[in-house]
Amino acid sequence: MSLVGARVLRKEDPRLLTGRATFVDDLLPANCTFAQFIVSEHAHADIRHIDISQALQIPGVLGVWTALDFRDYPDLPGGLPDLERPPLATGRVRWAGEPIAVVVAEDRYIAADAVAAVKIDYNVLPAVSTIRAALAPDAQLLFPQHGSNCLVTVPMLDDLDRAMEACDERAQLRVVNQRCAVVPIETMACLADWNIDGLTMWATFQAPHHLRNKVSAWLNIPQNQCRIITPNVGGGFGAKIVFAPEFFIMPLLSKWVGRPVKFSQSRTEAMLQMTHGRDQEHDLEVGFDRNGRIKALRMVVTQNLGAYADPTGLGLPVLTNWMAGGCYKIAKVQTAFRCVVTNTTPVAAYRGAGRPEATYAVERLVDLVARRTGIDPVEVRRRNFIEPQDFPYETHNKAVIYDSGNFPALMDECVRLLDYETERKRQEAFRNDSSKPLIGIGFSTWIEIAGFGPNGSLEGFGHLASWESTQIRIHPDGSATIFIGSAPHGQGTETIVSQIASDELGISFDRINIVYGDTGTVIQGIGTLGSRSTPMVGSATKVASQRLLERAKKIAGHLLEASEDDLVVADDSFSVRGTPGKKVGWADVALASFQPLRLPPELQAGTLEERLFHESPNFSYPSGAYGCVVEIDRRSGKVRVAKMVLIDDCGTVINPLLAEGQVHGGVAQGIAQALFEEMQYDPSTGQPITSNLIDYLIPSAPDLPNYIAGRVNTPCPNNPLGAKGIGESGAIGSPPAVVNAIVDALSHFGVEHIDMPVLPEKVWKVLSTATKGST
């Protein structure tokens, strides 16, 4: 029986369910010390003086270090030339929360005392926390040497005016994709132990080899003396592929104090120091005809980078521009972007990373076209879809060639499961009944870019390459260990890879284990990001298993005196087709593989080991259709998601249970962005307002609905599994479905757009103005 496609329970669970998993902060080696940053209390200031003398008096404090102590070391990797981020603020601080100094103490309580005892004298500068303030003519510059707060501009090649003028109608829209905090429930943590044999660092990170490559180069030590271990990791969502200063500073502190040094953020520290996501503003225009056919689309993105240009932060508007056309056949799409620095936490990848922003823009525009033409939004979508026969479909950007999909089928299934007509009737019936909530129905049909990726795709973000590695080792008893370059942290990749390998090798699921997250044992790796693990490492494992099995069959054939072509493998043994009872166990084949006297002459001992660096010829393109019904309380303006239908096409599904879990989690984050979350700053001072979980609204169980899920499968043609990846889909597809539903509910008040997060007061304002107007 094939395990691929089956609802297999996770290998990962027992350790996590019993408290026996190890997260970084659980480690406490002998003689361990604890480090904490002293951070800027101002959003923008020159540092006049740092007084560490009182901190040094506290018993148990081992030292306090400032930028001066790191002057022989380079800036942090990535970023833009001459505008890189130093490991500790040097002379100037650029956001409230930027690390200025670091203390090491005997325990975390003493470290906190020492942090409070460090006195810093600042010369406070005006702060710019918004794009508008940063671009004002007299704005205070973050990098005076650059001459502007706008670091990068990629202009429009053709301004589209002719195409727009040729359209029956055109409409403009300005949308804000607000700043979100990533908030994995495990904050950033690392434990560095630099002893005579070299450096070992346990880090909560999504890409251990990537970190190893950068840390060893930064410290100027050989890679074989720089071992990075990512044990159990408590969620990442993109924020744990960022080169945060702790990963570079803690090793040196360990060297300097001669003891292991542990760093573990508090949530308040994490809210300010972990990179944020999104924070784009879009100026959009769409040209269309009276039949709702879209002819031209213009997108200009302004990306708020925060205080420094993170390499993934710089990539966000690129991906947004790439995906501007969504799943529609639009003759002319033109895009542009610029990146702006502000006195806020740096912005980088957050689940979806640039694609949720694109989807939100185009899906809002399609609804606007429906509104202006008076055609049903489902029908407008159907009229503009790229059709199944159009694949491979070349988009406006030559990097993006959609590989497969079936948007009409996704839409049909979504409409069916939503019970669209009934909901429209309910909406109509409730509209003028003030005892009933206002109903709104919204859709989002979307395609995203995933499976990063083809050669060159990750190099631009500073990665070594874009393949993913697998290494399969058969032990002498016929059990298998698979070392993978991915570094999963909740995705269930151990289970997924074991399912694939079990099917291919005929070794039972329970006799396969997966090793990852350790540069000391895994040959090389890229990491878990960009919805790549199943398409990349899953494909790598499938092909490597097949190659290994060819040699195993040679051995089995030799032992059975049968032709290897007649062998079938299943249930941990090889048998001869058509000759019942003639079989040899995997255990015996594995044993023979280490015994030269039992091997066929062309094979050598240890032959049952296979490794593969899987390269992909293209990205993958998951797609879907999401439908949402909201109910709005007329008195408070509170929005409740009453129904959420999720139809996904992620190609081949390896494990439906895990695929569903990924979608649920992503959708929860998408609904949270639509309704609740926003990282806010006081515009006059740049002080963060939402710097803990009291002020920053993460939804809990009563705030979210149940989901109705369905599926359409078009296999990905670019990898041997046919899998497209599903880690980010939910977060990409859901925000516009929710906002489209809210705008739909308020449309009879003349509302054409409402920015996220749609908190009750925003809706209440619309409702109270409308009621006043009518009385």
Add this chain to the structure above:
Amino acid sequence: MTTRVNISINARRYEYEVEDRTLLVHFIREQARLTGTHIGCDSSNCGACTVLLDGQAVKSCTLLAVQADGQNVSTVEGLTGSFNGLSPIQEGFRQEHGLQCGYCTPGMLMACTALLAENAQPSESEIRHALEGNICRCTGYEMIVRSVQWAAAKQVQQ
């Protein structure tokens, strides 16, 4: 200021001299070295640190160790049952994929254990409200709800 504190955790006594300001969660993690109980915030919002104190679900980051002196604490390490050693609620999370990264999970399990002890057949809305103080960033909660329902159904059968 230090005080000698004696707390029973999962029916074993732990006695240490601790600073008065030591949080119960740090006593559990760093003195008793039971690291299954996690920390996810500094404002008592996330519930990752949830344990049972004399049977009641509490956030162990909101109590000092000295406040728990002489009391009984249960943590995730103390959960046991007939599902290969797992309790019904632990097995429910496994069966219904109620966890992904697993970081919020110990706190969720303890909150759910307290819920089922009090209300053996909670409705969906009762489950969701009982978990209001526990944040999960990975699952979107529906599968956690299903996990609790699985456990509730199993307890009835047994």
